[in-house]
Amino acid sequence: MRTILCAALFVTATTPLLAGDLHGKVACKGVRDSSDAVVSIAAIPGKTFPAPKEHAKIDQANLVFHPHVLPVLVGTTVDFLNSDAVLHNVFTPDACAEKFNLGTWPKGQVKSFEFKKECAATLLCKVHPEMEAFVVALPTPYFAVTKADGTYHIPDVPDGTYTVKVWHPKLKAAQKSVTVAGATATDFEISR
Amino acid sequence: MNISVRRLPWAFCLVAGLVLADARPAAAVPAFSRKYQTSCQTCHVIFPKLNPFGQAFRLNGYRMPQETAEQVKQKPVSLGAEAYERMWPEMVWPSDLPGNVPFALNTKMANIYSSSVDETGHQVVHNDFQFPQEANLFAAGTLGKNFGFFGEFTWAERPDGGSDTEIEHARLDVISPFGPEHLVNFRIGKLSPNLYDGFQEMWLMTDNGVDTLFTYNPIGFHGGTGLSEEEAGVSLPQRARAIEMYGVAAHRLFYTIGIDSPIGPGGPGGTFGSNSQKDFYARVDYKIGGMGLDGDTTGVQLPPENWRENSLRVGVLGYTGNGKDVNFDVTDDEGNPFKMQDRRYNRIGVFASLYFGDLNLFGVALHGTDKLALLDDTTLAQIEETRRTYDAWFAQADYVIRPPFQVSVRYENLRVADPTVPSIRALNANFSFLIRANIKAMLEYHRDLRESQNYTLATVLRFAL
Numbered sequence: 001m002r003t004i005l006c007a008a009l010f011v012t013a014t015t016p017l018l019a020g021d022l023h024g025k026v027a028c029k030g031v032r033d034s035s036d037a038v039v040s041i042a043a044i045p046g047k048t049f050p051a052p053k054e055h056a057k058i059d060q061a062n063l064v065f066h067p068h069v070l071p072v073l074v075g076t077t078v079d080f081l082n083s084d085a086v087l088h089n090v091f092t093p094d095a096c097a098e099k100f101n102l103g104t105w106p107k108g109q110v111k112s113f114e115f116k117k118e119c120a121a122t123l124l125c126k127v128h129p130e131m132e133a134f135v136v137a138l139p140t141p142y143f144a145v146t147k148a149d150g151t152y153h154i155p156d157v158p159d160g161t162y163t164v165k166v167w168h169p170k171l172k173a174a175q176k177s178v179t180v181a182g183a184t185a186t187d188f189e190i191s192r
Numbered sequence: 193m194n195i196s197v198r199r200l201p202w203a204f205c206l207v208a209g210l211v212l213a214d215a216r217p218a219a220a221v222p223a224f225s226r227k228y229q230t231s232c233q234t235c236h237v238i239f240p241k242l243n244p245f246g247q248a249f250r251l252n253g254y255r256m257p258q259e260t261a262e263q264v265k266q267k268p269v270s271l272g273a274e275a276y277e278r279m280w281p282e283m284v285w286p287s288d289l290p291g292n293v294p295f296a297l298n299t300k301m302a303n304i305y306s307s308s309v310d311e312t313g314h315q316v317v318h319n320d321f322q323f324p325q326e327a328n329l330f331a332a333g334t335l336g337k338n339f340g341f342f343g344e345f346t347w348a349e350r351p352d353g354g355s356d357t358e359i360e361h362a363r364l365d366v367i368s369p370f371g372p373e374h375l376v377n378f379r380i381g382k383l384s385p386n387l388y389d390g391f392q393e394m395w396l397m398t399d400n401g402v403d404t405l406f407t408y409n410p411i412g413f414h415g416g417t418g419l420s421e422e423e424a425g426v427s428l429p430q431r432a433r434a435i436e437m438y439g440v441a442a443h444r445l446f447y448t449i450g451i452d453s454p455i456g457p458g459g460p461g462g463t464f465g466s467n468s469q470k471d472f473y474a475r476v477d478y479k480i481g482g483m484g485l486d487g488d489t490t491g492v493q494l495p496p497e498n499w500r501e502n503s504l505r506v507g508v509l510g511y512t513g514n515g516k517d518v519n520f521d522v523t524d525d526e527g528n529p530f531k532m533q534d535r536r537y538n539r540i541g542v543f544a545s546l547y548f549g550d551l552n553l554f555g556v557a558l559h560g561t562d563k564l565a566l567l568d569d570t571t572l573a574q575i576e577e578t579r580r581t582y583d584a585w586f587a588q589a590d591y592v593i594r595p596p597f598q599v600s601v602r603y604e605n606l607r608v609a610d611p612t613v614p615s616i617r618a619l620n621a622n623f624s625f626l627i628r629a630n631i632k633a634m635l636e637y638h639r640d641l642r643e644s645q646n647y648t649l650a651t652v653l654r655f656a657l
Binding site: 103106125126 | 228229230231233234245256257258259260262263265487489490493494495496497498629
């Protein structure tokens with residue numbers, strides 16, 4: 001028993017990269033609820049992250065993009081599936097995503113785009129102007145989207161001091177410096 | 193006005209008067225925006241003009257192609273579990289109601305600057321704020337799997353401050369009750385016949401309708417002399433009390449056949465069913481390229497700009513009826529009164545619509561024949577029977593400059609039956625600006641090409657909610 005306790009104390013004391021988590025609440029003022037805010041850790045100097053091989057997915061079903069907000073790591077390829085019996089289109093007016101326009105495609109088919117730069121890209125469908133979604137391409141894999149009550153949880157964050165950013169489709173972005181040490185809580189309030 | 197009068201200035205006044213009094217139905221139906229939680233521009237270019245998907249949506253009985261329950265965002269009220277279908281006729285076949293009251297309102301305000309020539313040859317100018325000019329209350333939706341409905345109640349304020357009301361549409365649709373989907377559908381009620389699909393006045397982006405096609409009056413001592421007014425016949429009924437069957441076969445072939453009460457010619461004062469007869473109409477079209485007429489896109493690569501496609505649609509249409517026993521008042525050149533009946537009227541026409549990118553060029557050419565019986569004014573004894581013909585055609589170009597900005601130019605030509613009256617030629621030019629998705633402004637110029645002082649300039653503001 002003494003050996004185990006000693007080992008645990010040793011690991012705790014000598015492992016600064018021990019993963020903790022970052023959690024908390026984003027209060028979104030002036031919108032219906034506090035969902036769809038993206039909380040992320042900004043670029044970490046000297047550190048890069050390889051893009052995942054697995055593609056992220058956005059579905060177009062019943063004339064709605066699912067999910068509405070999708071954070072990804074820079075370099076991620078996003079697949080856009082059309083699940084409707086009508087034609088859909090995906091394009092973005094944002095230069096950071098090369099103002100891509102994927103044309104139209106029918107039910108069951110997929111078109112893809114790789115987000116090569118940091119970007120908060122607005123996704124639109126020319127065929128159905130009410131459709132809107134966002135892909136937020138981020139420099140680190142430490143991100144989360146808030147739930148309706150504003151809560152978020154970013155797991156496996158190495159201990160350290162970071163700039164934590166909050167982005168929202170309709171509200172002003174915010175950021176602050178946060179020191180993560182194990183389970184760390186930090187809250188934000190953003191408004192128009 | 194005596195319809196045998198052939199003095200041109202008076203005819204010009206008539207044209208201008210019709211334009212002034214025109215309360216053309218507006219047709220953007222936000223009830224469907226609410227039902228599907230989708231934008232007006234899913235179906236409209238600039239409302240009310242339909243894009244190819246909107247045309248297919250309309251022909252599908254206001255349903256999405258291969259519609260699923262999830263696409264209907266307003267949950268309908270069930271009037272019976274689906275399982276009751278298996279128990280019919282022991283139980284009532286189930287249906288449903290729209291989740292919300294399916295009403296929509298379209299309001300139009302206009303400033304009409306008009307110039308015309310009166311009986312004495314003097315120019316008469318009006319500059320009239322028609323705020324509002326009309327309001328249209330729509331009710332539209334579906335009733336279970338195979339039924340739909342469409343209604344439009346219009347309140348129009350006349351330039352003199354009076355007002356008119358009319359049920360412009362009130363119909364029940366039966367959608368694909370049997371057979372392959374889209375092939376067989378029925379409509380019953382007061383409706384705008386699918387005989388005019390693609391150029392129905394309610395879907396035109398211009399404020400003025402195609403009067404030379406729809407409101408020509410074929411009745412006259414020497415044959416028709418011009419456009420219709422009250423107590424006169426018309427060449428084609430814009431709206432009819434009808435039973436109609438229509439459908440789309442193999443995605444590209446459209447047909448419709450219908451039977452309706454004789455409204456024109458045959459209905460003095462716009463009354464229906466003025467004799468024991470019925471009118472008949474039919475049309476067949478084929479579309480090459482672009483989206484299928486039922487919304488099918490199999491094997492077709494379409495651009496994301498949903499008003500664009502490269503396609504050609506051509507069709508033939510016909511209308512026939514018997515105006516026996518429907519008497520019109522006419523006078524000869526000396527003013528002596530007679531009665532006249534249009535005992536057989538036939539209309540045959542061709543329609544073509546070309547989509548090429550941002551341009552939609554379409555038109556109709558119509559040939560009409562009327563067997564006119566001249567009767568004694570008191571004894572109704574037949575004096576003579578003559579066959580008169582007329583030709584009407586129009587061509588219209590609609591061009592999308594950018595989605596909020598569109599222009600339209602239309603030329604109309606009508607060779608009337610009376611050989612002493614020159615053809616009516618008219619130009620209509622429109623600039624439309626979509627201020628918001630459901631608010632639009634228009635500047636429209638309509639000119640009688642025979643007389644430079646006969647024109648209207650309309651500034652129109654419309655919104656739908």
